Amino acid sequence: MTTAVIGAGIIGTTLAYALQRRGRNVVLIERDQPGTGASYGNMASIAVTEFMPASRPAVWKQIPGWMLDAEGPVRVRPAYMPKLTPWFLRFIAASRPAKLRELEAQGAALCQRVHDDLLPLLRETGLESELSEAGCLSLYTDEAEFKADREHIEILERFGFPHDVIGRQAIKALEPELSDKIGLAVLFPQNRSMKNPYQLVVKLALRLRELGGKIEQGEVVGFERGAAMRAVLLKDGRRIAADEVVIAAGVHSAKLAKQLGEPIPLETERGYHTQIMAPGIAMKHSIIWPARAFMVTPTAGGIRVGGTVEMAGIDAAPDYRRSKVTVKRAKEALPNLQCEDFTEWMGHRPAFPDTVPVMSASAKTRGLFYATGHGHLGLTYAATNARLMADLMTGATPPVDMKPYRVDRF
Numbered sequence: 516m517t518t519a520v521i522g523a524g525i526i527g528t529t530l531a532y533a534l535q536r537r538g539r540n541v542v543l544i545e546r547d548q549p550g551t552g553a554s555y556g557n558m559a560s561i562a563v564t565e566f567m568p569a570s571r572p573a574v575w576k577q578i579p580g581w582m583l584d585a586e587g588p589v590r591v592r593p594a595y596m597p598k599l600t601p602w603f604l605r606f607i608a609a610s611r612p613a614k615l616r617e618l619e620a621q622g623a624a625l626c627q628r629v630h631d632d633l634l635p636l637l638r639e640t641g642l643e644s645e646l647s648e649a650g651c652l653s654l655y656t657d658e659a660e661f662k663a664d665r666e667h668i669e670i671l672e673r674f675g676f677p678h679d680v681i682g683r684q685a686i687k688a689l690e691p692e693l694s695d696k697i698g699l700a701v702l703f704p705q706n707r708s709m710k711n712p713y714q715l716v717v718k719l720a721l722r723l724r725e726l727g728g729k730i731e732q733g734e735v736v737g738f739e740r741g742a743a744m745r746a747v748l749l750k751d752g753r754r755i756a757a758d759e760v761v762i763a764a765g766v767h768s769a770k771l772a773k774q775l776g777e778p779i780p781l782e783t784e785r786g787y788h789t790q791i792m793a794p795g796i797a798m799k800h801s802i803i804w805p806a807r808a809f810m811v812t813p814t815a816g817g818i819r820v821g822g823t824v825e826m827a828g829i830d831a832a833p834d835y836r837r838s839k840v841t842v843k844r845a846k847e848a849l850p851n852l853q854c855e856d857f858t859e860w861m862g863h864r865p866a867f868p869d870t871v872p873v874m875s876a877s878a879k880t881r882g883l884f885y886a887t888g889h890g891h892l893g894l895t896y897a898a899t900n901a902r903l904m905a906d907l908m909t910g911a912t913p914p915v916d917m918k919p920y921r922v923d924r925f
């Protein structure tokens with residue numbers, strides 16, 4: 516059976532590999548080069564403790580204020596607001612207390628599996644050394660800041676995610692470069708990071724080829740189907756026959772889903788990074804500072820600083836003032852951080868208004884599947900997405916209830 520997977524980001528490539536391993540003839544179709552979309556420059560974190568719905572009131576109540584603050588952690592470009600409104604209304608609808616409890620459980624069900632799915636995948640592909648040893652530190656200046664983040668910690672406790680609250684001395688022992696301003700931290704030992712998320716995709720694509728899978732460069736612009744899928748059509752006129760098609764095109768999945776008669780409310784939550792090649796400091800752990808809304812990750816090519824959300828659509832030019840703000844904040848936590856030799860990048864997190872991804876068979880067409888909308892956790896969820904989708908597609912029973920992630924839930 517031939518399966519065409521559209522999109523060679525971390526989601527499509529990992530799934531393509533898993534399907535090829537289960538005996539499918541996989542063609543992975545990518546319009547650019549594998550790993551050059553959102554998966555290129557993310558913050559590299561296996562962020563299993565970050566599954567909380569973005570629609571919780573603690574977040575959205577601050578949005579009007581942030582809109583007026585160009586340096587705020589969430590920025591909505593005013594000109595984009597009319598286009599964003601339908602998505603935003605669904606976002607607000609996802610903030611009812613009962614809905615939030617459901618969404619938390621749906622995110623936690625995935626995050627609880629992440630290491631069980633990721634570690635075997637890395638072992639099998641010989642990529643174990645891509646995963647860091649150290650976890651992540653969440654930083655707080657004092658007890659008051661820590662209390663403001665209490666809801667997050669309480670949710671983690673409810674779902675049994677391990678974490679340790681540590682004081683100034685222990686923080687300094689773990690990360691000597693951190694400022695004395697930091698009085699408290701929570702260590703999340705499971706939040707490890709990948710050394711180079713882009714290289715991870717490239718290497719997985721190579722492993723796919725070694726198993727006999729194909730990678731075609733081309734942009735999918737159409738489909739041939741009746742009751743079942745027959746082929747995908749490329750911009751350059753080629754036709755690739757396929758019994759199964761998976762839409763895994765990141766934020767561009769919305770356009771393809773619409774063509775296939777299954778519109779999905781997928782938006783881009785644009786995010787920025789600054790890769791600092793000669794940071795002048797060494798770090799082992801990644802750090803997040805919730806009150807300052809940034810993250811720092813030690814990667815193979817220096818230190819990566821990033822975070823923030825910008826709602827401005829797919830086509831607007833990047834606004835790199837946002838990366839400069841995160842570097843400024845990172846220097847508050849890491850006073851010796853030097854930022855002279857650096858690159859800046861913007862990427863599109865494919866995000867649904869209810870935060871959970873779509874991992875689903877089509878509700879309309881046989882042989883059509885969707886794996887998209889993994890939002891802030893696409894790298895984290897990749898191996899789990901591949902395991903669950905491969906089960907779903909090959910007739911095995913996935914180990915979690917897949918109903919919450921279906922494509923026709925909106």
Ligand SMILES: Cc1cc2nc3c(=O)[nH]c(=O)nc-3n(C[C@H](O)[C@H](O)[C@H](O)COP(=O)(O)OP(=O)(O)OC[C@H]3O[C@@H](n4cnc5c(N)ncnc54)[C@H](O)[C@@H]3O)c2cc1C
Pocket residue numbers: 521522523524525526527544545546547548549550551552553554555556557558559560561562733734735736763764765766767768784785786787788821822861862863864865887888889890891892893894895896
């Ligand atoms: C600043 C930032 C920080 C982040 N940090 C983290 C983190 O620390 N941890 C984490 O888990 N996640 C993080 N994320 C989120 C994560 O990067 C994404 O969820 C993930 O990369 C999405 O993967 P994807 O494969 O769905 O999409 P993409 O990587 O965007 O891949 C989709 C691919 O589809 C291709 N494509 C699109 N349309 C077509 C078409 N018509 N035909 C052929 N090909 C097509 C594109 O060219 C692209 O290569 C972050 C994201 C950003 C922006």
